[in-house]
Structure formats: C-alpha cells, structure tokens
Amino acid sequence: MDFVFMLQVKAVATRSNESIREIEQEKSSLMLQLANYNKTRPTVKTPLSGYEKQKLMSLEEALKPVNHLIEDLPRQIAEAKRNCTMPKDGLTEDESASIMIYTMEWGETSLHKRLNVALRSKDNNKIKPWFPYLKLFMTALQKLP
CATH class of the missing domain: 1.20.5 (Single alpha-helices involved in coiled-coils or other helix-helix interfaces)
Incomplete structure (x- = not known):
C-alpha cells in the first residue's frame, strides 16, 4: 500500500x-x-496622416484651400489676428490666431464646425485641404504649457 x-x-x-x-x-x-x-x-494610415509634413505658413495661407467652405473667412481671420497681437505665451501671432479662430462662433459656417464635419467624415479628400491649417493649429497647441 x-x-x-x-x-x-x-x-x-x-x-x-x-x-x-x-x-x-x-x-x-x-x-x-x-x-x-x-x-x-502594421502601420495604420488614418485620414489625418500627413498633415504634420506640411510646412508652417501664415493663417491666411493655411486657410486658402478651405476659403470657399467658410462664410466671411477673411474678416474672421483679420478679427482673430487683431485679438492675437504680441502673444505672451510663446506662440507666433499666426499660431495664436489659429487657436482663436477655431474657438470663434459665427453660425453654421464657423471654422470649427466645418473642420469637424470634415474630420468626422474620415474622407481623405475632405480632410486634406485642412492639412495646412491643422499643421499650424497643432503646432500652436503643442507649444502651450
């Protein structure tokens, strides 16, 4: 046992x-x-892939490709820049104005509404014209503390 x-x-x-x-x-x-x-x-390519390769440019130049989408854009750019002279946060005037114009409200054609529609579409053809602005805007946001 x-x-x-x-x-x-x-x-x-x-x-x-x-x-x-x-x-x-x-x-x-x-x-x-x-x-x-x-x-x-595997590397996944999103509709936003590539905006970071854009060269930095003025707000006016960055928004030229979408000018036809946004009512009264030149006046809105001028207003944003008037409110962003001599920024104290280390941003350039154009970088600061790119944030300011995103927050401005002027109806259904407000920049943020048009940009968000394009981003939600996930359609590269609708997003690509925004690349120069996204480069400026994201550069500005990354500089903020």
Missing part, C-alpha cells in the same frame, strides 16, 4: 512538474509576442 501511494504521489508530482514547464513555456511565448508587438504591428 505504501508503494502504491508513493507511485501515485510520484505521478502527481511528475504531472505537476510537466504542467509547470508547459505554463513557463507558454509564459515565455506570450512575453516574446508582447515584446515583438510594436515591431510587427
């Missing part, structure tokens, strides 16, 4: 050791997959 009991204990211990080895191997495999995840993940 002691012999049978010892065989059973040995069998349980052997199975336990095998299970532990299998778990350790699985853990090692998962850790390796996790370590390689960022290396093997």
Whole structure:
C-alpha cells in the first residue's frame, strides 16, 4: 500500500512538474509576442496622416484651400489676428490666431464646425485641404504649457 501511494504521489508530482514547464513555456511565448508587438504591428494610415509634413505658413495661407467652405473667412481671420497681437505665451501671432479662430462662433459656417464635419467624415479628400491649417493649429497647441 505504501508503494502504491508513493507511485501515485510520484505521478502527481511528475504531472505537476510537466504542467509547470508547459505554463513557463507558454509564459515565455506570450512575453516574446508582447515584446515583438510594436515591431510587427502594421502601420495604420488614418485620414489625418500627413498633415504634420506640411510646412508652417501664415493663417491666411493655411486657410486658402478651405476659403470657399467658410462664410466671411477673411474678416474672421483679420478679427482673430487683431485679438492675437504680441502673444505672451510663446506662440507666433499666426499660431495664436489659429487657436482663436477655431474657438470663434459665427453660425453654421464657423471654422470649427466645418473642420469637424470634415474630420468626422474620415474622407481623405475632405480632410486634406485642412492639412495646412491643422499643421499650424497643432503646432500652436503643442507649444502651450
């Protein structure tokens, strides 16, 4: 009886050791997959991909491609710039005005409403004309504390 009991204990211990080895191997495999995840993940191109490659330009130049979408845009640009002379936050006048004009409200053709419609569409053809403005706007936002 002691012999049978010892065989059973040995069998349980052997199975336990095998299970532990299998778990350790699985853990090692998962850790390796996790370590390689960022290396093997495919690059996803979003409709916004590429705006950051635009050159920085004045607010007037950045908004030229969307001028036809926004009622009274030249006057709105002038107003934003009037309110953003000599910014004290380290931004240029154009960068500061790009934030100001985004926050201005003048009805259904307000810049922020038109931009958000384009962004929500996820249609690259509707978003691409906004790239110069997005470059200026995002550059300004990144400079803020």
